[in-house]
Amino acid sequence: EESDRLNKIVSKLLLASRISVGALTLDKEPVQLPFLASKVIRRIQAGTSTHTFELDFEPDFPSVPAEPGLMEEVLTNLIDNAIKYSPEGGKISITGRSSGEEIRVTIADQGIGIPKEDMERIFERFQRTDRSVVKKVKGIGLGLYICKAIIEAHRGRIEVASKVDEGSQFTFTLPLEPSG
Numbered sequence: 001e002e003s004d005r006l007n008k009i010v011s012k013l014l015l016a017s018r019i020s021v022g023a024l025t026l027d028k029e030p031v032q033l034p035f036l037a038s039k040v041i042r043r044i045q046a047g048t049s050t051h052t053f054e055l056d057f058e059p060d061f062p063s064v065p066a067e068p069g070l071m072e073e074v075l076t077n078l079i080d081n082a083i084k085y086s087p088e089g090g091k092i093s094i095t096g097r098s099s100g101e102e103i104r105v106t107i108a109d110q111g112i113g114i115p116k117e118d119m120e121r122i123f124e125r126f127q128r129t130d131r132s133v134v135k136k137v138k139g140i141g142l143g144l145y146i147c148k149a150i151i152e153a154h155r156g157r158i159e160v161a162s163k164v165d166e167g168s169q170f171t172f173t174l175p176l177e178p179s180g
Contacts, residue, residue: 024149024153027067029066031064031068033071034061036072037105040076040079048083050090051086053093054092054093055094056094056096057096058098061096061098065176070150070154073147074151079092081170082109082168086167092107102175103173104173105174107169108169110166111168112167119162123158151172155174158171158172159171
């Protein structure tokens with residue numbers, strides 16, 4: 001387990017390094033995010049017995065032009081965070097909606113939430129809140145930085161809404177049309 005954890009850290013550091021020097025390449029193809037989210041949940045679910053998962057993508061959710069491995073990284077980071085920062089368990093929902101021009105995917109938890117004063121910095125490299133409850137959670141502060149960089153490289157946006165002791169919702173959007 002420790003070997004796997006260290007391997008994940010090294011992979012995140014290498015990806016963050018590629019992002020910071022502008023060496024992130026995108027090999028886009030049509031990606032079915034509901035399928036990818038389901039795959040990530042199946043993999044992660046084995047590690048928790050206190051969380052339930054709800055997958056709610058609208059019928060006929062469109063495929064999106066994206067790099068599949070990087071989209072899996074985004075979903076993995078966001079769902080992993082939802083688990084880590086919901087130490088008491090609870091429901092984690094992944095919802096997907098489309099608007100004709102873009103898709104919106106939201107990962108919501110019922111966890112500890114993020115204080116308003118920390119919300120501006122959470123997408124920066126190596127940033128973690130100073131709250132004692134967070135210091136108990138393993139991490140190096142790269143996951144959200146990586147998510148933001150990947151989403152922005154795909155011409156999308158990522159945002160967060162959160163209330164302390166009630167949970168957080170991370171939403172990313174991606175355009176449905178590939179860049180010309």
